[in-house]
Amino acid sequence: ETGVTQSPTHLIKTRGQQVTLRCSSQSGHNTVSWYQQALGQGPQFIFQYYREEENGRGNFPPRFSGLQFPNYSSELNVNALELDDSALYLCASSLGQTGETQYFGPGTRLLVL
Amino acid sequence: SQQGEEDPQALSIQEGENATMNCSYKTSINNLQWYRQNSGRGLVHLILIRSNEREKHSGRLRVTLDTSKKSSSLLITASRAADTASYFCATDPGNTGKLIFGQGTTLQVKP
Numbered sequence: 001e002t003g004v005t006q007s008p009t010h011l012i013k014t015r016g017q018q019v020t021l022r023c024s025s026q027s028g029h030n031t032v033s034w035y036q037q038a039l040g041q042g043p044q045f046i047f048q049y050y051r052e053e054e055n056g057r058g059n060f061p062p063r064f065s066g067l068q069f070p071n072y073s074s075e076l077n078v079n080a081l082e083l084d085d086s087a088l089y090l091c092a093s094s095l096g097q098t099g100e101t102q103y104f105g106p107g108t109r110l111l112v113l
Numbered sequence: 114s115q116q117g118e119e120d121p122q123a124l125s126i127q128e129g130e131n132a133t134m135n136c137s138y139k140t141s142i143n144n145l146q147w148y149r150q151n152s153g154r155g156l157v158h159l160i161l162i163r164s165n166e167r168e169k170h171s172g173r174l175r176v177t178l179d180t181s182k183k184s185s186s187l188l189i190t191a192s193r194a195a196d197t198a199s200y201f202c203a204t205d206p207g208n209t210g211k212l213i214f215g216q217g218t219t220l221q222v223k224p
Contacts, residue, residue: 002155031210042201042214043156056211088153098208100144104155 002026004093004105012111013081021076021108025093031055032074033102034066037088049074050097078110086112118215119202125221132189134218136202137182143208145178145185150199150217159187159200194224 003026013019025032031050035043045058049068063079072093078085088109092102120135138145144163148156162169162178162185169176175188189196199219203212 002157004155033210033212035212035214039153040216042203042216043212045211045213048209048211056209058211090155092156092212094210096210098205098210100161100205100210101146101158102210102212103158104148106155107153109153 002093002103002105004091004103006089006091006105006108008108009106010109010111012113014113015081015083017081017112018077018079019081019110021078021089021091021110022073023076023091023093023105024073025091026103029093029095029103030072031094031097032068032072033092033094034074034076035090035092036060037090037107038084039087043090046076048097055097081112083112086110119200119218121218122216123219123221125223126192128192128194128222128224130192130222132192132196132220132222134187134200134220136185136187136215138185138202138204138215139183140204140206142180142204142206144205145176146203146205146212147174147176147185147187148201148203148214150201152198156201189220192220192222194222196220197222 033048034046037043047057147159199217
């Protein structure tokens with residue numbers, strides 16, 4: 001158990017809808033990173049939040065957005081869902097921007113129909 | 114884009130045998146990490162090896178790093194059925210906490 005929690009665990013949406021995924025970081029951690037993992041692939045970095053500011057972004061379109069709150073929990077929002085957005089979404093918390101060890105939550109599995 | 118490439122993609126062994134997985138990467142790194150993932154769930158951090166280290170041990174795990182060849186290997190000794198999982202290497206080229214993962218090796222340990 002890493003102390004990182006995510007909700008919901010599973011979600012089914014239809015194309016064009018919007019979704020919000022949530023992550024609570026491990027106590028004391030101020031950095032949250034989000035990853036998308038398609039079936040059979042390794043996780044791909046979406047973006048990172050450090051002290052409520054976006055601190056780097058991967059190769060994902062603007063319809064992927066996020067927030068980090070004063071308690072360092074975080075949300076990932078995806079607008080205009082596409083079928084290819086179906087994946088496991090993982091958040092990871094760490095201490096500092098160059099946090100070496102990242103502690104992952106159990107993930108949210110999103111299915112877009 | 115994927116930084117690391119694991120080899121083999123899949124590995125099936127008997128309990129008690131050793132399992133070796135390899136990872137190659139493209140750019141210079143500060144450290145390389147190995148993670149385990151059970152049944153499409155969250156990743157568990159196994160071990161981190163820094164660029165100035167050549168070998169590191171943690172319990173039944175042994176990791177080597179060859180920066181001249183841009184490769185790393187993970188050895189699991191005396192494997193158990195509970196080691197069945199996917200294993201990923203990850204690098205952080207800019208030391209910014211933005212991990213780049215390989216595609217993983219799926220390990221099956223048969224009882």
